[in-house]
Structure formats: C-alpha cells, structure tokens
Amino acid sequence: MAQYTRVSGSVGLITLQSPRVNALSAAVRQGIVDMMQRALSEPEVKSVVICGQNGIFCGGADIKEFGKNMSGPPLIPMIHAIEAASKPVVAAIEGIALGGGLELALGCHYRIAHAKARVGLPEVTLGLLPAAGGSQRLPRLIGVPAALDLITTGRHVTAAEALKLGIVDQVTDHNTVNVAVKFAKRVAGQSLDPRRISTYPCPCPSDADALFEKAMQKVRRAARGAIAPVACVQAVRAAATLPYNQGMEREKELMATLFTSGQARALQYFFFAQRAVGKWSMPSGARWETSKPRPVHKAAVIGLGTMGRGITVALAQAGLSVVAVETQEKQLMEAKQAISGMLERGAKRSGVAPALDKVSYSHNIQPVADVDLVIEAVFEDMALKKKVFQQLSAVCKPGTFLCSNTSGLDIDHLACQTRNPELVVGMHFFAPAHVMKLLEVVYGPKSSPHAVATAMQLGKKIGKVSVAVGNCRGFVGNRMLKPYLEQALFLLEEGATPEFVDQVLEEFGFAMGVFRVSDLSGLDVGWRVRMADGLAQPDPTTGQPVRVRQGRRYSPLGDLLCEQGRFGQKTGRGWYQYDKPGSQVAKPDPWLHSFLDEYRTRHGLVARRIDHQEVLERCLYSLINEGFRILEDGIAAGPEDIDVIYVFGYSWPRHRGGPMFYAATVGLNKVLERLEHYHQAHPDVPSLQPCRLLRKLVAGGSPPIHKWREVIKKVHSQL
C-alpha cells in the first residue's frame, strides 16, 4: 500500500506502507502508481516526495513474491514513469534503500538520505541482478568501477559513502521527510532533463575492456560457481557499451536466466533460513518469543588459546567488558599481546578506536566473581572442563550463565558440575572466533530457556548468526562432518587421491576440499579425539582387523599420518606437502601416493577408478543422511538450522542453499536410492544406511522443504 498526503501546500507526499521493510509488493507498486497519477494530476501539487513508513524507505522487491505468479504493476515501467514525470520527485531515504528500493530512488530526480541510512543493490546475494534499471542507472550515475563494486558484491554503503559516490544528493541529521519536502518545494519548476539518470552517458574509462576482464576474473574466482555475479558484470558492461534502451534489454535477458535458476531459489531460501533460525524453539516447547534474555554487560573468557583469544576479541569489539583468564603466566602474556594486536588491527580496518580498555587479564579465576556470563574455552578435555565448571560454580555470583566453547563434548556433564545446571549452555564458536559468523548455542536437558535466549542474544550482539541446537556428540556441524570425513578416507582406500577428492568438492563449490581443510586445521586435532575414544588403535583383545572398530569399517589412514608427525600445514606435511611448515600452498605429495599404494597392498585392497559422481554422492549424501538423523533426533528444529550451520560454519556453497536444501533439489528419492545403493556395497558402514525420516519423507511423496517440519513433528509424536 501507499498513502498520499498533501503537505506544505504544494508537495504530494507518498508513503510506502508494508511492514516490516516496505518491500515493493504488488499492493505497494499499485499504490505508488495510483498516488503518482494523483500527484501529477493535482494542479496545486508542484513536486512529490516518496518516503517509507516507520523510518524505513524500502527493502526492495518483495522476495516472497518471487517464484509465484507476479501480479500488480511491473516495477520497471513504474520507475520509468517516475523518472519521466513532469514534476520533480524526491526520494526521502531513511533506514534503508536496498535493491528495488534503491532502484526506485534512482528513478527519482533527487535523493536525500538520513545520516544513518544505508543503501545498496544486494540482488546478487539473492542470485539476481538489479533488473529494475539499477544495473543501467547506477554506472551512469557513479561510474563503472564503483558500480561494479556495489553490484557484484551487494554491499550496503553508509549515507556518507553514498554521498561521496554521488548516489545521494544530500545527507541530513534532521527529519529526512521534512528536509525532503523543503527541498522539493525549492526545486519545483526547475528543468528535470539534467536529473533523469537514464539519459546520462555512461562514464567509461579508456581501458574498459581490461577493466571488465579483470572484474570478470575476480568474480569468477570468488563466486565458486555462482552465476549471478557473472551476470552482474555482464549487465554493467552493457551499461558501459550500449545505449540505455538496449542496455535495459540486456538487463532483462540476463535477469530472465537468473530469475528462474536453481541458484536464485537456493539463495532466496537461504535468506529466509537465516531469519528462521532466530525464531528458535526447544523440544520442551520453549520459544524465542516467550523466553526473555538477561542483560550481559560483563563477561569472562577462561582459557586463552586460539579460540579464547578470538572470543575475547569478539566480545570486546561489541563493547562488552571482558575478564580474560589464563592460568599459565607465559600463555597469559602471549595472549595479551595477541588480543591487543587483533583489537588494534580490527579497529584500524573499521576506523574506530581499539577496545583495549575493555579487556582485563587475570591468571586466576577470582575476578570472574561479578561477571554476568562466562565462556570456558580451555583445552578439549572433559576432566579439565569439569574442574573449571566446579570452580566457576563456586566463584561466580548467583545467576551467572556458564557457557562452554566445547566443539562436541556433553554439555549435560558440565552442567552437572554446577549448583545451577539450568544456567549452563554451550556456545560453540568457529575458528577464528572473531571472524567466523556461526555460533552453535547448545542446550542440554537442564538448560533453561533464559540461558538459551541470553546466549542467542549475546551471539546477535557480537555479530554472529546463532543457531540453537540440542546436545549430542559433535552437536550439529561436527556430527554431520564425521561421516563426510569417513567417506573421504574410504575413497582413498579404494583408489582415489586427496587431490581428486578435493577437486570434486571444490568444483561443487566448497572453498576447500576435505583434505585441504584437514591440513589447515591440523590432523592431530581429530587424532587426539580418536585416541581419547580408544579408536586410534585397534583393540588387541578383540582380534578385530585393523580396519574395523566396534564392528564397523574404520580407516586408520589419518592416524598413520599422525604417527609419522604429519599434522598438516603446521608441520609442512599432511595429505599434501608444503614448502615449509606454516606454508599454505598445498602440493600433491608423491610420498603420500606411494604410502597409499603400500597401504592398499598391505590390506589386500585393489585400487579402482573412482569417478566424480561417486565422490560427491558418498561424501555429501552420507553427511545429508546424518542431517536427517539429527532432525529425527530433535537436535535441530528444522532443515534451515542445519543449512545455516553448514553455510556459515563449513563453507558449504551458499548458492546451493545448504545440505538439506541441496537434498531437496536433487530429489529425496534419488538421495535415498543412492544411499541404498552405497549401503548395499558397504554394509559395514552404518552412516550410509538411509535413516527413518528420509524414508518417511520419500514415502510421503517428498514434500517441499518448508513442509518437512510437519513430517518431523509426526515422527516425534510417534516416538
């Protein structure tokens, strides 16, 4: 909807009204068309201001309408009509002008923004391009290099930057609508020809070919197979090389391909998935709307290894006071230096003062007595963590939330060490903790909704995408990773090389294949866990073969590498070789190839040719199958939680929507059929056995992903 009022005698004020972000739904577009006609037909009205209700100009096209039959007036002719209007039209931008919202503003003759407003063309993040003229008008207004940057990254810019770039004409600290109305009165009657951006020539640098070639190379490298950034470059190129009308034709053509693409569907699903995870629920019925977070002003971090340092930085940068505790004096001094360095570098990047004074350091636990929340980040050792939780419970003031950064240990065991187990939750950060967006908030059987709400709220405050998950070994992310890693090792045993497996996964869109990631994070990490679990060595008393543990197939390849001191990048050798310890350039290692040959011979394995399809299916479908088990077990509330965890924590390609969305696109019946096929070939690998929920979904006709929660509910009610 759009409301029309006459203000200040001669200004027609059109207010977009569509909660929450005034998206350009059919009703809003109709409203704009009708109200513009009214403003143009009233002789007393000399100029027009367009604004949005509730301090938000416009969040762009209504994403919910995409993929449905679109009704109502189309956006492009509506914007053209505004630009062609005989009376000046001023956009009063408060809050945001994004996507179609900015394109609407670019169709206006003037743009006035509030100092706190942000503008941008984020269509690329939804698998689209700014196809309401944005790809043609923006380069004409601000030049090709700046437009390429904004359109291919989708980044939002502040009002100050928008003014500098020439996107807006004026920035104000005052009431933007009032300022725009005054401005509109002043410019009434002035010639509008110089204000119609579509008539501008596109300022094109002399080396345009080289510029576009470079831009194309850059987006292809970063896109990992995403098609929208490439189309964005092509559209801007059209603006630079074609007359406006032909450029618009090209924009439409490129958009037609993107609009119906699987990638656009995946990215739009992911947009809503990110919002869905904030609306968390627990199996007890506790929910985000009814669980009040408690304020956290002062926090403590216990243990200042890599994770503890990153967490301290993330908290301090968000303005919290932090007590950073490390009992080893030498470690404490090193950590202090490292944390200060990270804070200084971060502050330099964002142009603010470093939050050094927010952090106080201690080598004992006493100063945490008055904090509101503690995050324990000591070594991944249950006995040690239990001791820390006992101490914290004795020292902290009543009501302090006690959180663990464990990546997979039982939260309930820790909660049991404390006087108030309801105040204990997991806060599983991902390395580097001040950079990575994901936070798994893990509730145990005793965690209170307030504790979950507080951890979720704190996650939001420090800029994380927080997902509430249940308590089980590895939680969601690491639990699903286990079968994926396991399949990768089995593929090596059967004849693949690390390079081939990684190549297939990287072509799929992962930033790094499984073996390159293992080398980066350190092979010894998993080795220690397997040793603690008694898996790294076969049990001599059972007489089981070396490649079997607890009755299941097991690959000791990772353990054998660790026994040789090959821990990955840090030792210069792992699944790959590196020029020197710490180097990041992975090279195939002839030693490893011979080692694999000898290993296969020793175990009577005959290497066979493994193709692309088998690598993808075995690695991904086993991971997806575990995802279905997690849903079945109620550890994640819905597929969106898993997808958000995988995109933000494990570099799953966003344009594929996440593993559960990917399964839906491939077709659940196909995933089931291939798992059955592989399980038949490998009956000693339980992770390939299709789980009950997957079978149930397929039996129910493979409902669309937004209907899975209903099926899951039914499965739970039958238990």
Ligand SMILES: CC(C)(COP(=O)(O)OP(=O)(O)OC[C@H]1O[C@@H](n2cnc3c(N)ncnc32)[C@H](O)[C@@H]1OP(=O)(O)O)[C@@H](O)C(=O)NCCC(=O)NCCSC(=O)/C=C/CCCCCCCCCCCCC(=O)O
């Ligand atoms: C920054 C935000 C705007 C706000 O953030 P925040 O304050 O944190 O709030 P949120 O929780 O994110 O959002 C609040 C609620 O609002 C919902 N929301 C937000 N934006 C939209 C939107 N654009 N549409 C619908 N709903 C929206 C959100 O889901 C929340 O809902 P709820 O409370 O959870 O229920 C932030 O929200 C944000 O970043 N939003 C997205 C901004 C964006 O990306 N905008 C661009 C949209 S795409 C666009 O504008 C495209 C324009 C060009 C269209 C051209 C049309 C031509 C069609 C031609 C087709 C040719 C095809 C031919 C094919 C064929 O041949 O058939």
